[in-house]
Amino acid sequence: MILYFSGTGNSLAIARQIAEKVGDKIMPLREAVGKDLTGEKRIGLVFPTYWLDAPIAVRDIVPQLNISPSSYTFVVITCGAQTNNAVWSVRRILRQKGVKLSYCNKIRVPDSSALAFGRNPNSQAWKFERYAPRLEQILNDIADEKHGFHYAGFDPLGWLLNRPSIAAKTQNSTRPVCNTDKCVGCGICAKVCPQKNITLADGKAQLGDNCAMCLACLHFCPHQSMEVNGKATLAERQYHHPEVELKDMIEF
Numbered sequence: 670m671i672l673y674f675s676g677t678g679n680s681l682a683i684a685r686q687i688a689e690k691v692g693d694k695i696m697p698l699r700e701a702v703g704k705d706l707t708g709e710k711r712i713g714l715v716f717p718t719y720w721l722d723a724p725i726a727v728r729d730i731v732p733q734l735n736i737s738p739s740s741y742t743f744v745v746i747t748c749g750a751q752t753n754n755a756v757w758s759v760r761r762i763l764r765q766k767g768v769k770l771s772y773c774n775k776i777r778v779p780d781s782s783a784l785a786f787g788r789n790p791n792s793q794a795w796k797f798e799r800y801a802p803r804l805e806q807i808l809n810d811i812a813d814e815k816h817g818f819h820y821a822g823f824d825p826l827g828w829l830l831n832r833p834s835i836a837a838k839t840q841n842s843t844r845p846v847c848n849t850d851k852c853v854g855c856g857i858c859a860k861v862c863p864q865k866n867i868t869l870a871d872g873k874a875q876l877g878d879n880c881a882m883c884l885a886c887l888h889f890c891p892h893q894s895m896e897v898n899g900k901a902t903l904a905e906r907q908y909h910h911p912e913v914e915l916k917d918m919i920e921f
């Protein structure tokens with residue numbers, strides 16, 4: 670079983686490719702909570718890097734998974750540049766559950782947070798071609814149930830940036846807010862939110878306290894009403910993986 674967490678489809682697209690290669694199924698990470706996965710031959714975790722670490726949602730959910738130490742367990746992390754502490758974190762959580770990580774690797778893709786910093790994620794589409802051979806290698810490694818790690822070890826900066834007191838101050842630049850002048854209350858943001866953190870109140874989207882900062886709401890909003898870092902969202906800077914459609918993010 671390949672479990673994924675994804676806001677803009679990069680991790681979903683890769684989870685799908687792995688599943689296709691090895692003949693397995695995919696499932697959103699959150700759906701796996703409460704399910705007995707101990708009989709699975711392999712357990713894959715595919716997720717992005719956020720703020721030099723695994724998304725907080727992933728760090729919250731992995732401890733709850735019911736998985737077996739005897740499965741071939743692998744992690745593939747998508748990132749704009751570096752994974753920093755993402756593997757270190759999840760490997761540690763798995764170890765605490767008695768599960769030994771068999772294999773992990775990373776793949777560079779367009780950075781879904783780029784627009785928060787004035788850049789266009791779509792202009793990074795070149796990464797798909799540049800890193801296609803690496804992805805092919807990852808797919809073959811997993812199909813062959815290879816063992817090995819391709820990641821940097823513990824990163825003190827990543828650790829520091831994710832201390833709750835520091836994260837609360839620094840990570841607001843990628844926390845979406847709804848511009849209620851633009852919001853028409855269509856509810857697409859609520860449907861794509863993997864955290865079920867968005868509700869509609871008086872016909873406007875309202876974010877709760879459980880935002881994973883995946884930016885699904887921002888990138889899929891047809892009215893560009895979700896904004897980050899005080900910047901108006903431009904339609905040309907909205908991004909999702911080219912092989913992932915809105916329906917893929919909603920239906921499971």
Ligand SMILES: Cc1cc2nc3c(=O)[nH]c(=O)nc-3n(C[C@H](O)[C@H](O)[C@H](O)COP(=O)(O)O)c2cc1C
Nearest residue numbers: 676677678679680717718720721747749750751781
């Ligand atoms: C809030 C946020 C923080 C991010 N932080 C990092 C980072 O620290 N390092 C990095 O290389 N990429 C970072 N990225 C880029 C994502 O890891 C990358 O675009 C990923 O593939 C998104 O996956 P998804 O499409 O499955 O959501 C960040 C993206 C977001 C939304």
